[in-house]
Amino acid sequence: MRPVNSPLLPRALHAGAWWLWAVGLAAAASRTTNPLLLVLVIAVTGFVVAARRTDDPWAGAFSAFLKFSLVLIALRVCLQALLSRASQGVTVLFTLPEVPLPDWLAGVKLGGSVTAEAVLAATYAGLQLAAVLCCVGAANALASARRLLASVPGALYEAGVACVVALTFAPQLVTDARRVRRAHRLRGHSPRRLSGLRRTALPVLEGALDRSIELAAAMDARGYGRSNTLSARARRIATGLVAAGLLGMCIGGYGLLDGSAVAIRAMPTLALGAVLAAAGLAWGGRRTPRTRYRPDPWALPEWLVAGSGIACAALLVVADTTSPSGLVMVDPVAMPVVPLLPVAGILLGLAPALLAPPVPSPARSGANAAPPRVAART
């Protein structure tokens, strides 16, 4: 077996594999409102993140997403309680003082009795969203968005660079704004006044502009765009094809995920989109204008990780079509059942915790290695 195929050799897994795995789990979560299954999805993502995350700055993304999803659930439940209607159930938990609303808001009710059905349904819907968010968070924590952009095909290179630059600039803008606002205190302005907006925005934007010009100069001086031999027309064709293809894939994907659309119509759209996009990428990448440094290999562990996510989604789709009773909570107050097939499918998502190669140990990145000091002439 070639070393890259071994799940034991420590290396970074291809970012695309992590995203496919996460998308698979998210697709699975979007198929069910069974709280047990949804909590299981969240637990699986959390476990894999804990097992395979690195020390990189973005590796903390998962907990941020988790907290955000908890807030989301709480928000959803509160809103539901406030706006709940008697038609949503009979088990009244408690009654809020009702706010009388004018006639033209006849459909809306503020306050009043809050039913267990409404609250539980809101919790489950919130949980579903939370599970999807956790999948996205897991992908963010496990794979650097930049690494993913680095492996985009050559035809999308310019767009990739633009995204990378934006990824750098957005946090920088926030830091700058904070610094400038702080600095205004030094001129005797209280930081919370509205008139401060212009005073903050001006230096921050000027700084950002200066920096982007500086970056453009640095990229130019380092040979950016030097060997791009494609004609403008060929580039436009490639971009058009890719854009149309991606749109098709989005529509098809939506159709597949949303159970109500007919799968037969979604599949051809997805396939057509994929073909179009591939054609565009091939057309745009005919001449390789640049080479790539240490591209992440796509080997056995990548297949396994991506496969586990996709298998998980597939099993849930199968379960949904054969016996949807275990997946959908028709009666929110009923005790949720534990359907075997979906549970097995979601547990498949745990595979990366074992099958993805271990994270390279920090010893290898040797943060403490001192630079050699050449005795300077003084």
Add this chain to the structure above:
Amino acid sequence: MIVLERMGVRYADAAVPTLSEVSLVVEEGELALVVGRTGSGKSTLLRTLNGLVPHFSGGTLYGRVVVAGRDTARFRPRELADVVGFVGQDPQAGFVTDRVEDELAYGLESLAVAAPVMRKRVEETLDLLGLAGLRHRALADLSGGERQRVAIGSVLTMHPRVLVLDEPTSALDPQAAEEVLATLQRLVHDLALTVVVAEHRLERVVQYADRLIHLPGAGRPVVSGDPRQVMGSCDLAPPVVELGRWAGWRPLPLSIRDARRAAAPLRSQLQGTRPPRRGAAPARPGAECARIEGLVVRYGDTFALRGVDLVTRRGEITAVMGRNGAGKSTLLAAAVGLVDARAGHVDVAGVDPGRTNPRKLLHTVGLVPQDPADLLYGESVAAECSQADADAGAPRGSCRERFAELAPGVPDEQHPRDLSEGQRLALVLAIVLTGRPLQLLLDEPTRGLDYTAKRRLAAALRDLAARGHAVVLATHDVELVAEIADRVVVLADGEVVSDGPTDEVLVASPAFAPQVTKVLGAGPWLTVSDVTTALGAAS
């Protein structure tokens, strides 16, 4: 390697050309140092070498610039990338990726170098620059010196024949600067690379130069030649050269080592004399101005300050020194209440800056931040000044008047962004001083200042101290500290490691000793004027 023939540059909206009639040659394997005042066209000259001027910046290029046989008028920067490596003033601004290793490979990817070659070159460069330990690190986590070395590495992988650096050490502490300079030295010696460097801090680099290119500005002709000869007549000189000129040493020493060998007679002459009383320091210490006790500041998991005590007195200039990241800026920020302390307290003239209305604070404590431009948002110098008068409740025109004292000859309608580095600092200093704060704090005020601007700043600070202000400056600039500070506080890792009179602290420290101290060996001699006045008084 580099040939400039009657080269000139004129930007589109400029009344006079930035550079004109520059003719010079830099041979292969030379380290050429470009010196000149702010605005004399150093950066422009460097940017013509890889074609950024005129292809990127606009403007018109006259004459010819030929680098490694390629005429930059016909080759764009990207087509010169394989012969000229260019590192700009702020390396962070030029980073495209987020990891050291990827950054080193970026240029190679653009040049479409084959993957195995690329891998090999990155490894070689990691070894050459001592970056192997940092290869997986995120660029954002690097220190200033490491960042500069990564920026150098990122162009070296392309195997350029010329390396161009714009002020590579101006933002660095002395130790990190030494690291970067040692790296450059090695590249020149081992790889016969031609290096062109622009730098304000001559005391750090002049001894490494094989060729000095002096841009006198104001239309006078550019001088290029042997460093000793050019230094003999240059209006910018590090202390060691000034001392050599004054003592009439021939040949003129550029390095401490050369000067020390020439200084034996001067040393025996100085035996038994003492330097005069320093600066404007009052004979008796003034009243207490600010008191900081047990200050602890924490950012996330790291403690920037762990229990710092500092007392400042009126009429005293205190210098805060220490490595990058030692907590200097945090200390200053805490003293004006910009950061919250976790423990300890700050008291400036009886108020706690963190709990005081900013407007009232203007009259108590003022800070000139590291990037003075943060404070500026007006459309013109006049607008900034009248805003400052209004904020501080000062009589109309008082800020403008002070600015004219600090930086004469700047028109009212000039946009603050178009000021030179020194003028911008002067403007912010004038704005801060409009409130007449008892305690004045300056964070790295000499970054990007030439010797003239620095001298003007030193005079202004001394004058303020004489009028009873307490001045604290955080700086890496040893020579400035030697010139004006009464007291030095050295921070390391968020703690005060030494605190005492300037002559004692600086003389005792190998890293912070000024050039004159190093040349004259023992004794509290810090500056050239110490020596000249002592001997003038003795004779």
